[in-house]
Amino acid sequence: MSDTIKLQYTVSTDDFTRAGEASGDVKRKLKKMGSAPEVVRKVAIAMYEGEINMVIHANGGTIDVEITPEEILMVLQDSGPGIADVEKAMQAGYSTAPDRVRALGFGAGMGLPNMKQYSDEMEIETTIGVGTKVTMKVFQT
Amino acid sequence: MNEKFFTSVNLDADLCKGCINCIKRCPTQAIRVRNGKAEITNEFCIDCGECIRICPHHAKLPSYDKLEVLKDYEYTVALPAPALYGQFNNLDDVNIVLTALKRVGFDDVYEVSGAAELVSELSREYVHNHPELHPIISTACPSVTRLIRVRFPNLIEHLLPIKPPVELAAELARERAVKKTGLPPEKIGIIFLSPCPSKVTAMKSPLGTEKSNIDAVCAIKDIYTRLLPEMKAVADDPEELRISGKIGISWGTSGGEASGLLVENYLAADGIENVIRVLEDLEDEKLDNLEFIELNSCNGGCVGGVLTVENPYLAMVKLKRLRKYMTVAKSHVEGVVAEEDAYWTEEVTYEPVFKLGTDMKDSIARMARVEELCEHFPGLDCGSCGAPTCKALAEDIVRGKAREHDCIHVLKKYIHHLSDEFSKLDGE
Incomplete structure (x- = not known):
């Protein structure tokens, strides 16, 4: 039997009410697999922030998740506008979210900083006009 | 005896038709129909009472004590x-109810409020002193505390570690009764008149306390009819027995406990599905x-419990009217209870009852199998297999509690396949 479980999620376009479905599903699965509560929490928050980002900035995308006894690997890929200044985007409070999104309570500029904080490893590959790929890892122990 | 997992819901197997109403309604997917009858997995059940509410055949029975239990004690406190x-x-006066309770057969009353x-x-004080644990989560509804214990391990530290009002009332009532009568504590019956069977579980298998001081839990709906004539008889001249004001009475409805804290930033949610969303x-x-x-697990708060008579929203109106001219509070901590006696003595710990495997490797393999089965x-x-969802059936299969052919659609396909094979044989 395999030691890995692979999951794939599609993040829908511009639908805030559905953002969180993917991270919620992973959260429930991790609990059923007996991951430590703290690990579940980190994955749930990091992935939810990623999901919201994809809805706000990139017209959705896909998330691939791989769970092994050692780690949870999340790959978030979109074909959005790309991030012009990654360093700036990583600063707490910096946001390029449009007003209509802020009106809903999002766009506080905590998305990427939270993803960084709650994941153990994070890597961003982005090309303007092509899209962004964020890879996050959370270790099981 | 403190059983770790207890359920206050019983099944009348003769009445159960094996339909899918309860399995669909259960918020923790604790029920399966097996061999034509509904079965509860105690570890998953949080005593919310939803199955009792929904069962069209009245086969789900809340467990509670009959009023005859009064005879078991020399002295009883309601x-x-x-x-x-x-x-x-x-x-318009709570004393009428309290005095009537004494005429029904109780020796004394102690308001939970x-x-x-x-x-x-x-x-x-606790909320004020522990900003690092905000938001503090109420632990008065035993179903909610139970739910958090099995499903939300990260929230356990936020639980308010103070005994629920009924438990504290039971302790204080027994203390008072012993003083008054000189009887040994075990001869005194402390009997809770409850809106819900969840409190039966809280009595038999308490969280936060080693042993409950409550001796029996009777249903509001049972005492209701006994009280009506007695209330009429004492309406003009009731005894002064009440010990609570607005704050205490408000606990009966959703938002009452929170408003009694006099803080601005609070949230009050009621109805188990809403509670789960908030968590x-x-x-x-x-x-x-x-x-x-x-x-609060029930819609409207405790007034929505399955052991009540009145429509919860009407009961809310009535409580609001009743407390309108009351003093803010009549009971105060000083001189009544030592602070440390009101706090939990036992820790509440995470019980990962929904875990699929024995270890992570095993769990991953089983989860992969669940995903695979769901594809089939x-x-x-539809619930025809006895599990609430296809996924729940898949989990049952990997837990060794069901088979693939329990799915009637899989079975149908299989039978078609067999009949095709037979007809081929026939042709040969």
Whole structure:
């Protein structure tokens, strides 16, 4: 039997009410697999922030998740506008979210900083006009 | 005896038709129909009472004590829940209910709402002193505490570690009765008049306390009919027995406990599905700047319990009217209860009852199998297999509690396949 479980999620376009479905599903699965509560929490928050980002900035995308006894690997890929200044985007409070999104309570500029904080490893590959790929890892122990 | 997992819901197997109503309604997917009858997995059950509400055949029975239990004790004290007062029309004085309780056969009464005011006072201090644990989550509803214990391990530290009002009331009532009568404590019966069977579980298998001081839990709906004539008889000249004011009485409805804390940033949610949504969001840190969260499993709060008579929303109106001219609070901590006696003595710890495997490797393999099985199933969540969803059936299969052919759609396909094979044989 395999030691890995692979999951794939599609993040829908511009639908805030559905953002969180993917991270919620992973959260429930991790609990059923007996991951430590703290690990579940980190994955749930990091992935939810990623999901919201994809809805706000990139017209959705896909998330691939791989769970092994050692780690949870999340790959978030979109074909959005790309991030012009990654360093700036990583600063707490910096946001390029449009007003209509802020009106809903999002766009506080905590998305990427939270993803960084709650994941153990994070890597961003982005090309303007092509899209962004964020890879996050959370270790099981 | 403190059983770790107990359920206050019993099944009348003769009445159960094996339909899918309860399995679909259960918020923790604790019920399966097996061999034509509904079965509860105690570890998953949180005593919310939803299955009792939904069962069209009245096969789900809440367990509670009959009023005859009074005979088992030399001296009895009634602990009326504030929800009781919301059951009566035009009630303008709680003393009428309390005096009537004595005429029904209790030797004394101790209002749970009185103890609730003590809990409010202590909670105010706790919430104020522990900003690092905000939001503090109410632990008065045993179903909510049970739910958090099995499903939200990250939220356990937020639980308010103070005994629920009924438990504190039971302790204080016994103390008072011993003093008054000189009887040994075990000869005194402390009897809770409850809106819900969840309190039966809280009595038999308490969380936060080693052993409950409650001796029996009777239903509001049972005492209701006994009280009506007695209330009429004492209406003009009731004894002065009440020990609570607005704050205590408010605990009977959703938002009452939270408003008694006199903090601004609180949330109060009622109805088990709403409660779960709040807990999920709280776990994902989507709820900011809250000091306190009150959660009640029943719609409307305790007035919505399955052992009540009145429509919960009408009961809310009645309680509101009743408390309108009351003093804010009548019971106070000082001199009544030592602070340390009101706090939990036992820790509540995470019980990962929904875990699929023995270790992570095993769990991953089983989860992979669940995903694989779900691909085979039609995804109708029809419940015909006895599990509430296709996914739940898949999990049952990997737990060794069901088979693939329990899915009637898989079975149908299999039978078609067999008949094709037979007809081929026939042709040969």
